[in-house]
Amino acid sequence: MRTTALSCVSGAALFQAAPDRRVLVVGVATGLAAWSVVYVRFSSRGWLLPVDTLVIMLLCLVQRWTVPPDAAVDSTNWVLAVVTVTVIAHQWLTTAAGGVLLTIAVVVAHLAGNALALPETWSGTVSLGLWTFAEAGLSRVLFLLVRAGAQQADRTVAASERARRDATVAAARRADEREHLAVLHDTAAATLLAVGTRMVDGTEPWLAEQAARDLEILAAQPHFPDGDTDLVRLLGQVARHAPVAVEVRSPAAVPMPAIRATAISAAAREALTNVARHAGVDTAVLVVGRAGDRILVEISDQGRGFAPERVPPHRRGVSQSIAQRMARVGGRAIVTSRPGAGTRISLEVPDG
Template sequence: MTGRWWSPSSPLTPRPRLTIPPSGGRPGATEDGLRRLGRRYAVLVRTAVLVCAGGAALFQATPDRRSLVGVVVVGLGAWSVVYARFGTRGWLLLADTSVIMLLCLTQRWTVPPDALGDSTNWVLAVAAITAVAHQWLTSAAQGALLTTAIVAAHLTGNVLASSDPPAGSVPLGLWTFAEAGLSRVLYLLVRAGARQADLAVARNEQARRDAAVAAARRADEREHLAVLHDTAASTLLAVGSGMVDGTEPWLADQAARDLEILAVRPDLGGGDADLVRLLHQVARQAPIAVELCSPPVVPMPSFRATAISAAVREALTNVARHAGVESAELTVRRNGGWTVVEVADRGRGFAPEQVPEHRRGLSHSIGQRMARVGGRAVVTSRPAGGARVSLEVPDD
């Protein structure tokens, strides 16, 4: 009967990049993004209203003033192009306010007398939307100052346009302050919501970072136990079980290598390594004869090559301990985007499903090691039919 042990397999997960949550008065990513988006839309809305108001101006103008109004509208259209392109820049706010104030002062020639004191005044519409849009582009004090300047220019233009200004001029002008105030409140609410979102993201990031640190600590503990199992524990067990009598020439070298590995753990960082070279070293140091069949060179990331060589060393030690044979076969091959390393023996074999859970150290330790580097391991065996340990890692 043939059985298999499949190890846990999961893609290699890099250690998370830690980000610093927003602190102090600096905006976070969400707040900063919403502020930029709000400013862009404020500029676009102001430009759209100005274009519509220009059309209303041509419709309202008397025949003798239509040419003059047309020139003003064309000039405002040209300015709108500049404003829409660069409107979020600070220096343009003063220039834009000056243009709108100048427009307010020309109401004597650009607005019909009967429209000066009511809501059909197209200049008032432009002035009001400008005051509203500026609240998204300035601080509260700057917004209040620019709004005051625009309203003052509008009321002054009404006075210059008529010796007897309409009664509705002042209320309509002052209503612009209310519109600007509502715009400021909306801006503050949006910014506060974005800041809360940033704080929530920061809290989640902190929780993720704490979980990642805890997972890294557990992984380090598992790696330490795996290294201990593959080195000193295996050597001591071989001596204690009588598999060796202490006179073998390789035993002292093996013990020295075990101590070296425990004292200085291998570098599992970046760079590539030749898997075949590492496996040659493992084969030479194995307690049994090993027949290695592989390509001349198999380059791969060093952390994967190191993990595979350690797993092969453990598998060969297990063959020497349990299989009842003095040799094993070690093969390396490519298979559909994967590198496959197999350790096979013709020993006594076993039935995997009948092995107690506490005796499955080989499959668990090798499987977990391969899973940590994005690979997988399979142990296949049957009674009197030998055993095969397959280690697979992706080529990418």
């Protein structure tokens, strides 16, 4: 900022200077510009500000040779302009006490320089020198206002970040709760419902194995599978242990990320359980394939069907165990059904 001010007043300084002093004025102005380069280069050093103050004090003391007498007594004094910019800037770089001390030092040096240049009339410059204190005070007030505003902005940003973090934690907790309820719904609740509604009579060989798997899943620590796995293998296990007979139509293997394959297999298990509960038939068809860059799994039956738009929100089978589970892995579930026309559930996820 001072270099910018210096470049503006240098023209006035050269214009005011006597012909025999212009070389000296050019040298002083050039030296100040060079010092500004040093200032920027070492701006983080603690010794820089005191040295900068000494440089400006020296500039003030040599006014006898750099400022014409008629300019020294009024506001056209180019050194006074440099002094003003310096004391204003110092308020943003020091404490309040430090700013006062540096301002006093520079103003005293400026008045001393005027006294050396104009021994008889220098007192006329005192009012201009003292006005520098007012300018420094206004700069300090502005600095305090800006800093207070910045601190308030920091507090607002911090509060917003805390709110965002709390919302993220709450969302994660809700997701964990939904996943826990979905797992409970898909395992023990489904098995107990099958027994309670006499979908099974207790003699099925797979029932004990299913109950054991349910307990194993519920006792396990929740985790997200990583790596790749074969979707066809997982769906084959689902079909073998389903409460209805399942016709599987699929390629030999469909490798894909394990987290998505696990979500599809869980959704397919719930869809087949729904067939046994609600469709009124004991067979279903499971088809695996690809469509462009997506993997498709379709579970269909020729049962009694239903109206999807009339399913109550609290029924978790389609909304939680199927639709939301697919959504969490970037996929979707499409339910197509109408009374008397069977049901088709299409599961889609990106391939890769």
